[in-house]
Amino acid sequence: MLLTLLLLTLTSLNRTKWNSTKTGELTMKSAYNYITKFNTNKNEASFGKQIWNLNTMSKVNMFCWKILAGALSLGQKMSTYVKDSNPFCLLCDNSIMEDEMHLFVNCFFTRKIWDLFGFNNIYNSRSHKDIQSWFNFWMNNKDFKNSHDKFSFIIWSIWKFRNSVNYDNVMPVPQNLFESITTTYQKYVSTINNPLSSSRKKNITPSKINSIVNNKSYDWFIYFDVSYMEADFTMGYAISIMDNTGNRKYCRAANS
Numbered sequence: 001m002l003l004t005l006l007l008l009t010l011t012s013l014n015r016t017k018w019n020s021t022k023t024g025e026l027t028m029k030s031a032y033n034y035i036t037k038f039n040t041n042k043n044e045a046s047f048g049k050q051i052w053n054l055n056t057m058s059k060v061n062m063f064c065w066k067i068l069a070g071a072l073s074l075g076q077k078m079s080t081y082v083k084d085s086n087p088f089c090l091l092c093d094n095s096i097m098e099d100e101m102h103l104f105v106n107c108f109f110t111r112k113i114w115d116l117f118g119f120n121n122i123y124n125s126r127s128h129k130d131i132q133s134w135f136n137f138w139m140n141n142k143d144f145k146n147s148h149d150k151f152s153f154i155i156w157s158i159w160k161f162r163n164s165v166n167y168d169n170v171m172p173v174p175q176n177l178f179e180s181i182t183t184t185y186q187k188y189v190s191t192i193n194n195p196l197s198s199s200r201k202k203n204i205t206p207s208k209i210n211s212i213v214n215n216k217s218y219d220w221f222i223y224f225d226v227s228y229m230e231a232d233f234t235m236g237y238a239i240s241i242m243d244n245t246g247n248r249k250y251c252r253a254a255n256s
């Protein structure tokens with residue numbers, strides 16, 4: 001009996017509560033109200049929009065957002081949380097701290113990749129104080145106007161490769177990654193150019209939506225994801241609002 005009471009007490013004490021409703025329950029309406037009440041300035045809004053439109057693949061856009069939100073578990077950051085973890089770059093063996101600017105812009109290995117693609121001007125033309133100014137630079141440079149899709153694909157591929165070096169002991173050989181990106185990018189381009197492809201950006205048709213929601217029609221959908229740190233109750237969240245054709249109309253991500 002005592003144990004049961006204790007468990008009940010603990011359960012109620014630890015209960016997660018959504019702050020935007022009185023009851024603490026998450027509802028789609030409250031999530032929508034929560035994100036649309038933000039007053040973002042014009043620059044921030046247009047920067048965010050550019051990020052979400054970098055690539056045809058949503059996961060690449062999401063990945064770029066994660067870079068800019070400081071959400072990647074890079075060596076330097078992890079070493080402040082995990083005792084004895086390696087803070088240095090895994091790709092160049094230069095004993096340089098692994099942060100966003102190093103991994104995607106300044107690393108010797110990464111520069112070799114940019115060079116192999118003929119994109120040395122993406123890191124050479126000027127120095128950038130942080131990763132946001134670097135993204136700003138190439139997203140708003142007319143010379144790179146038609147390369148956003150490829151740049152973001154390469155950045156995403158460098159991250160995946162870095163993880164295979166970390167977890168699968170793959171040797172960091174620039175030529176190998178270059179060849180692998182070239183092959184997968186070609187496949188990806190032919191896939192998005194093929195109207196019959198299943199990987200093509202999927203539009204949710206009204207008929208599909210109706211089948212999902214029992215023949216009721218909806219004007220928009222909200223995708224909501226959140227994660228919590230039990231240790232200090234901080235949280236990060238991402239919310240996308242899609243219209244009924246599957247196009248993203250609004251998105252917001254932050255932490256608290």
Ligand SMILES: [Zn+2]
Binds near residue numbers: 089109
């Ligand atoms: Zn490096």
